[in-house]
Amino acid sequence: MDDAVPPAAAPQRRARQPRRATTERRAEILRAAAHTFGSKGYKNGSLAEVADQVGITHAGVLHHFGSKEALLVEVLEYRDKEDVRDLEGQHIPDGIELFQHLVRTARMNVDRRGIVQGYTVLTGESVTEDHPARDWVTNRFTILRGEITAAIVEVGGGDVPQDVAECAASAIIGVMDGLQVQWLLDDGVDLPAATQFAIEAILTAALLGTGRPHPLT
Amino acid sequence: MDDAVPPAAAPQRRARQPRRATTERRAEILRAAAHTFGSKGYKNGSLAEVADQVGITHAGVLHHFGSKEALLVEVLEYRDKEDVRDLEGQHIPDGIELFQHLVRTARMNVDRRGIVQGYTVLTGESVTEDHPARDWVTNRFTILRGEITAAIVEVGGGDVPQDVAECAASAIIGVMDGLQVQWLLDDGVDLPAATQFAIEAILTAALLGTGRPHPLT
DNA sequence: CGGTAGTTACTGACAAGTCAGTAAGTCGCT
DNA sequence: AGCGACTTACTGACTTGTCAGTAACTACCG
Structure with missing residues (x-):
């Protein structure tokens, strides 16, 4: 029914983005989280701030990672992998x-x-x-x-x-x-x-x- | 002359000084805060936890220090003074x-x-x-x-x-x-x-x- | 020396905000 | 059609800080 009408004519900032490869989306979130946890610390950095940087809500982040702690762990692993990749070849x-x-x-x-x-x-x-x-x-x-x-x-x-x-x-x-x-x-x-x-x-x-x-x- | 009149309706208030035990009480709180901020960090340590250690409520702590940030500043100054005292004589x-x-x-x-x-x-x-x-x-x-x-x-x-x-x-x-x-x-x-x-x-x-x-x- | 005015040191209730996490629904790609 | 990627809406736990009220103490007056 019409009661469901959202702030009408809202070309929704995070409206329907074409479905990206999930892996890349997760990587985006991980980079955002690394930035937030880096500047504010883990305890003081919020999921909402991480989510904002990639244009979704904090619940969207939780959809991908389950919990804040799991996100941190993946950030850490992601950075390890990046470091290794930087050294690749050498x-x-x-x-x-x-x-x-x-x-x-x-x-x-x-x-x-x-x-x-x-x-x-x-x-x-x-x-x-x-x-x-x-x-x-x-x-x-x-x-x-x-x-x-x-x-x-x-x-x-x-x-x-x-x-x-x-x-x-x-x-x-x-x-x-x-x-x-x-x-x-x-x-x-x-x-x-x-x-x-x-x-x-x-x-x-x-x-x-x-x-x-x-x-x- | 009327200049003898003290600053209009400003009678010298009497019991202006803090009570005797107050200094020690504040020191107790500072030590508790140093402990809490030390083990949990400033952001993650709460006033309630500090208050608990000295057996009062978090409002009591705020009565003495006004705000959490002011408490931190005094903790830092307190520790400086302690360090100096340790070196006294030497x-x-x-x-x-x-x-x-x-x-x-x-x-x-x-x-x-x-x-x-x-x-x-x-x-x-x-x-x-x-x-x-x-x-x-x-x-x-x-x-x-x-x-x-x-x-x-x-x-x-x-x-x-x-x-x-x-x-x-x-x-x-x-x-x-x-x-x-x-x-x-x-x-x-x-x-x-x-x-x-x-x-x-x-x-x-x-x-x-x-x-x-x-x-x- | 006793009373009392004024102050200090709280308490408990509450306001206002932030946080992670959950539930249920919607959209659209495959 | 179904599932993955979300969103909105909400909960409950915790935060700092405010406020009114109360008990206890202290300084001074008589």
Whole structure:
């Protein structure tokens, strides 16, 4: 009946869009969610805001992902896949190349403020109790530490004790993350320079006594 | 003359001062708020939870602090004052002593997980837009960087270029914060050892060429 | 020293808003 | 025709903040 008449003559903003490939639609939502969770955090970012960016309602988002938490998990997985795709073709860097890659990443990050902010906010949030991203973040750190530790040992030709390599690996990850926070809050911080300086310093210290003093550049 | 008449109908109100126990009560609330904001974050921590811990209602908390944001600001100031009080009597460390103090702090922090978590969560949150703690965190970083930069220059006997000292200072703060995050998520990370290792490494690199190679211990 | 005016420190009820999640219906592609 | 991709409409839980009322305390007056 006529009582169902909606705000008549509404050429509905999100009116009938041609049915897109669902996969691409989901990817759109994931990118929007990554942006929202990145700038506002997971808890503070709302499904409505995510939905707005792709022109649907929050219920539409839930149709695709079931729950907010499931959406976060998929965002995380999506970003992992993207990272891997970026590296495709290139061989995974190891040894000394890994450290050059890390410094290059810091340089690139200056032009990817949004992504850096997202990573920072989510990582900070994740240390709270029962945070849905906690396992993901923890796991990511564990893998990264493993790779960097191995690279240090390799560069040191096996002369670097395991515990020293592990300390140095944690420190390298820590300094990268910590510098990002300072840079996000204050543009005066020279992210690439400080990152390179610190990585070289830590690497040099780890290799001390192995006869390979000045590893980078 | 009629000028003796006090500001029209403005009699000196009497009991203007807060009650004796009020200061302590407010401090109780501040400690509770620090705990809640620390474990859940500012956005996610509620006034009701804070109020519960001191046995009043959320309206009672608002009676004392006016708004949630004002409460956060006072929590931050309260913690600053506490930190200062802890250092009272001791002279503020400078030069090489500052770095020894930083390493000592990392060692102490292992037994103050709650405080470390609070600092981490709040710092992470603060990079989001319009966060009420943003200025406080930014300012804190600026001051810390200034102090550490000065200490590096001092230890280097003036031979360390300003930009190198600044890079090193940012890196030292960054590595301390970044290692705390990893430690919170994974007890396997040796916070004191990695912190000391990294600070020594960065300091050594900053002093390279000044003839003061092995600064700590 | 006792009373009392004025204030402080709350409580409980409520307003107004936001949030995730659900149910049921509609549109249109395949 | 049927199903996937939505929308509208709604619920219930939680939020911060306001307000009126109350008990307790304190300062001063007589």
